[in-house]
Amino acid sequence: MRAETLARLLVLGLAAAAVGFPLAARQRPPLLHARLAEQGGWAPDVLRAEAGQPLTVRLTSDDVLHGFGVGRTDFEAVLVEPGKVTEVTLTFDQPGIYTYYCTVWCGLNHWRMRGVIEVRGSDVQAGAPTPPLYAQLGIDIDAPHPAETTPAERPNALAAPVVALEFSFDQYAAASPAQLWSSLGNQPGLENLTDAQRWDLVAALWARQTSPAALAEGETIFRQDCAACHGPQGAGDGLYADDLASAGQAAMQGLAGAPDMLMQSPPDWQDPAILLGASPALLQGKLLRGGMGTGMPMWGAIYTDEQLWHVVAYLYTLQMDYP
Amino acid sequence: MKRLALTRSPWLKAALKSRWPQFIAAALLLAGFLFVIVSGLLGTPVGSRNFGIIAVWILWWALLILAAVPLAGRGWCAVCPIPLAGDWLQRGALLGPSGRPPRGLNRRLPKALRNIWLQNGVFTLMALFSAVILTNPRVTALALAGMLAAAIGLSAVYERRAFCRAVCPVGGFIGLYAQAAPLELRVADTAVCAACASKACYNGSESGYGCPWGVFPAGLARNSTCGLCLECLRACPKDNIALNLRPFGGDLEKPAARLDEAFKAFLMLGAALAYAAILLGPWGGLKAAALAVGSPAWLAYAAAFLFICFGLLPGLFWLAVRLGQVFAAPRRRTARRSDFALAASALVPLGLMFWAAFSLSFVFANAVYVLNVFSDPLGWGWDLFGAAGLAWQPLLTSWGLPLQIGALVVGAFWAARVARRAAAQGGFHALPVTGYAFGLTLAMMGLLL
Numbered sequence A: 001m002r003a004e005t006l007a008r009l010l011v012l013g014l015a016a017a018a019v020g021f022p023l024a025a026r027q028r029p030p031l032l033h034a035r036l037a038e039q040g041g042w043a044p045d046v047l048r049a050e051a052g053q054p055l056t057v058r059l060t061s062d063d064v065l066h067g068f069g070v071g072r073t074d075f076e077a078v079l080v081e082p083g084k085v086t087e088v089t090l091t092f093d094q095p096g097i098y099t100y101y102c103t104v105w106c107g108l109n110h111w112r113m114r115g116v117i118e119v120r121g122s123d124v125q126a127g128a129p130t131p132p133l134y135a136q137l138g139i140d141i142d143a144p145h146p147a148e149t150t151p152a153e154r155p156n157a158l159a160a161p162v163v164a165l166e167f168s169f170d171q172y173a174a175a176s177p178a179q180l181w182s183s184l185g186n187q188p189g190l191e192n193l194t195d196a197q198r199w200d201l202v203a204a205l206w207a208r209q210t211s212p213a214a215l216a217e218g219e220t221i222f223r224q225d226c227a228a229c230h231g232p233q234g235a236g237d238g239l240y241a242d243d244l245a246s247a248g249q250a251a252m253q254g255l256a257g258a259p260d261m262l263m264q265s266p267p268d269w270q271d272p273a274i275l276l277g278a279s280p281a282l283l284q285g286k287l288l289r290g291g292m293g294t295g296m297p298m299w300g301a302i303y304t305d306e307q308l309w310h311v312v313a314y315l316y317t318l319q320m321d322y323p
Numbered sequence B: 001m002k003r004l005a006l007t008r009s010p011w012l013k014a015a016l017k018s019r020w021p022q023f024i025a026a027a028l029l030l031a032g033f034l035f036v037i038v039s040g041l042l043g044t045p046v047g048s049r050n051f052g053i054i055a056v057w058i059l060w061w062a063l064l065i066l067a068a069v070p071l072a073g074r075g076w077c078a079v080c081p082i083p084l085a086g087d088w089l090q091r092g093a094l095l096g097p098s099g100r101p102p103r104g105l106n107r108r109l110p111k112a113l114r115n116i117w118l119q120n121g122v123f124t125l126m127a128l129f130s131a132v133i134l135t136n137p138r139v140t141a142l143a144l145a146g147m148l149a150a151a152i153g154l155s156a157v158y159e160r161r162a163f164c165r166a167v168c169p170v171g172g173f174i175g176l177y178a179q180a181a182p183l184e185l186r187v188a189d190t191a192v193c194a195a196c197a198s199k200a201c202y203n204g205s206e207s208g209y210g211c212p213w214g215v216f217p218a219g220l221a222r223n224s225t226c227g228l229c230l231e232c233l234r235a236c237p238k239d240n241i242a243l244n245l246r247p248f249g250g251d252l253e254k255p256a257a258r259l260d261e262a263f264k265a266f267l268m269l270g271a272a273l274a275y276a277a278i279l280l281g282p283w284g285g286l287k288a289a290a291l292a293v294g295s296p297a298w299l300a301y302a303a304a305f306l307f308i309c310f311g312l313l314p315g316l317f318w319l320a321v322r323l324g325q326v327f328a329a330p331r332r333r334t335a336r337r338s339d340f341a342l343a344a345s346a347l348v349p350l351g352l353m354f355w356a357a358f359s360l361s362f363v364f365a366n367a368v369y370v371l372n373v374f375s376d377p378l379g380w381g382w383d384l385f386g387a388a389g390l391a392w393q394p395l396l397t398s399w400g401l402p403l404q405i406g407a408l409v410v411g412a413f414w415a416a417r418v419a420r421r422a423a424a425q426g427g428f429h430a431l432p433v434t435g436y437a438f439g440l441t442l443a444m445m446g447l448l449l
């Protein structure tokens, strides 16, 4: 072979390898890219899997540190570091739609980083899904719900009079503490209680619906996912609350409707009239569904019903003492 | 001054005359260059983990400014992959001359472009956007692809290597600093050239191409314009070309900088100071401004950069030279313009050492990234050499500082030496120019430490 021919083959071969090799290697195992929500969030944002079959996901971040969690499963969230690749394997027992989400506060729109995994399978569970409790009870969770009365002192379950009283979960969920307090006034045998004693009784009945372990889990979730906007004490003064309000105003300007209804700042739960006027079903509904146009994410896709009830139980401890 | 002709060794001479070693190096580098472009486009957009960014701006830059330029001058140009495709297009061959007439339009490079003003302009443009180019893999890839395309396009229109001579922003400063290198290509005996009819070194022969850089080797006094491509060595029928080892700064013994080169020197000094301030200085706002291309803050940064490089540094230097003239000849009224460019030769070692000191700081700080990206070049989770997961840690921290200070001190005294030579040649006083060099060195030291 002539030297010149050899040289040409060499140049073209090397160049083809340099370009072709990464192009060829590109297709197989695709990466799941994490990007700030402003940059498009997860790419891709839909994954598919078969129930019972392991799904391997290779994660990388294109900008800052993110996390990867899968809602309503016991999958342990992992960190997704910029430019590095983290590999995880997921197995879903049940078919359905699962949500994956960022678990690291990466920015104001962190919670918008979501994607879904469609898990298909043969043993599709029959029956229509049950509507959430707030819908069954006909509660309009977007309507204002101020408490008509509020306690003069902080209710304390330990100070409550000992009374034998049936109090089911359904009763608990359906009425706000203030409503329960009013109705307790009409209960035979309780007419002699002072207002404060009646409030303490409400706290005691609330305490029956939870446990220290459940409260601890509720608090953990609150610190991790809620406090950034709602504030560490639930006063609506979290780090992101102001950003949220201004970003909301800007974002809502193009929308018809009542902008003041949308994108409100988080409520001040240090105000007893607000928190004690909310029924557990209402709070759980807000968590489940999200704030519809406010910055409140839809947590129903992330946390199990049980976890959401734990958060609800924890929230009332902002106004009432129970162990 | 003493020279040691490497070409006296028959073994070495054969290696240099053969095109293969040089060609294979360039072909491999071309593959690497293309891979850098592809990885810049397809790999992770995270700069510190992208092969393109790290391979070019850390690894290649370190090798260039800390080794290739100080030791071999335009040695990089000898194996640079960028002109390879254009050369092939022009010559119709990758190796020796085919005997066929050159392809392409083969126009002569316009006189207005036979200097490095355009290179200064391209470099300035890149410097203004450098904060983005240096951190964004996509932009780096596009800039490199643009250089490749420009080199090919210019080869199709003009004769020889128009891109290398007039456009390449890297070539401009390599040429400037190559004057300090201990390696040179020269004719062995000018008398032989005077009697030579073919001037094959310039016109080409069947064994070598006419100088791609448009240089007549017998007229070479400085390294700046010679790309060390070795074609003249292959073409000369009288075996009159020598590759010499020489003391450092060989070309600066008889300073002869032109005005375009003087401004290249200011540009390089200004860029070194600016980058040191951006990357190592305590001013977060400055860094943000440099990154926010197009914003008012960036416009202010760009204006300041241009003012420093084209106003402040040359202005102060002009004052220093003028002062030196007044010291030497108090009664002379007018400034001699040529002294300005002549004295600017002193800025060659100064700038080279500024860049060496500055590069030391970020090269050793980021060396781990080099290991990372070679293990996972596309950020796809590979681990070829088991180093993909290495956590960031600065290397050689204890050595860095003394080395940097050493480089700056060497640069200042070397500049003083060249200033003395230039002053003697121009008949002005060297002290103000020396003071200028020491002043800038102190400023640079302040930024680096």
Ligand code: SF4
Pocket: B187, B192, B193, B194, B196, B197, B198, B199, B200, B201, B202, B217, B218, B232, B235, B236, B237, B238, B239, B240, B241
């Ligand atoms: S071909 Fe050789 S001898 Fe002739 S001018 Fe060129 S270098 Fe000199």
Ligand code: SF4
Pocket: B185, B201, B210, B211, B212, B213, B214, B215, B216, B217, B225, B226, B227, B228, B229, B230, B231, B232, B233
């Ligand atoms: S003088 Fe010789 S080595 Fe230098 S560029 Fe010209 S041909 Fe190449």
Ligand SMILES: [Cu+2]
Pocket: A035, A036, A065, A066, A067, A102, A103, A104, A105, A106, A107, A110, A113
């Ligand atoms: Cu995130």
